[in-house]
Amino acid sequence: MSLAAEMQVNVRVPGGTLFEGAAARLNAVAENGAFGILPNHVDFVTALAPSVLLITQPDGTERIFGVDEGLLVKTGHTVDVAVRRGVESSDLATLRQTVREAFEAVEDDERVARSALSRLEADMVRRFAGLRQAPQP
Known part of the structure; x- marks a missing residue:
């Protein structure tokens, strides 16, 4: 591997995508500490x-x-973060407030989606139950 002054970070x-571009340094926190x-x-x-x-x-x-x-994966001069x-x-x-607002909005969207999925599942169960009870010709 050749020496490089920068790396590609995604x-x-x-x-x-939150960020895609060149970087000279990246600092993050893993489960066992900062690096x-x-x-x-x-x-x-x-x-x-x-x-x-x-x-x-x-x-x-x-x-x-x-x-x-x-998850962070470093390969060659590329760092992929998902x-x-x-x-x-x-x-x-302002990071704490920005994170709080953004994550709360996502949690609200997820709550609405879970509620809609629950209604769809309940409707599907009722329809299958209705099929089972339908008179046989």
């Missing part, structure tokens, strides 16, 4: 804990993400 959630990755770091896989994901771009700009549990939920914030001071 941060994805089930509904899309950092530089472009020439050894390849590895780790489970991420709900925490702050910090990506430093080659120009020094820091991108701050609040992420839920997920998380259940995530949101970008402009700074650490």
Whole structure:
């Protein structure tokens, strides 16, 4: 593997992509503690804990993400991060509120979806019960 000054980072959630671009450094928190990755770091896989994901771009700009549990895979000069939920914030001071608002909205949507699914399941059970009770010709 050749030495590189930057790596490609992809941060994805089930509904899309939070970040896709070059990075000089990445800091995250795994279940066993915080860690950092530089472009020439050894390849590895780790489970991420709900925490702050910090990506430093080659120009020094820091991108701050609040992420839920997920998985990080480093291969060569590419880092792929997949998380259940995530949101970008402009700074650490507002991250907590941004995460709270975004995650609560997702939880509300999930609650509505579970309720609709429960109604559909109950309707399907009633229809099957009705078929079973229908008179045979």
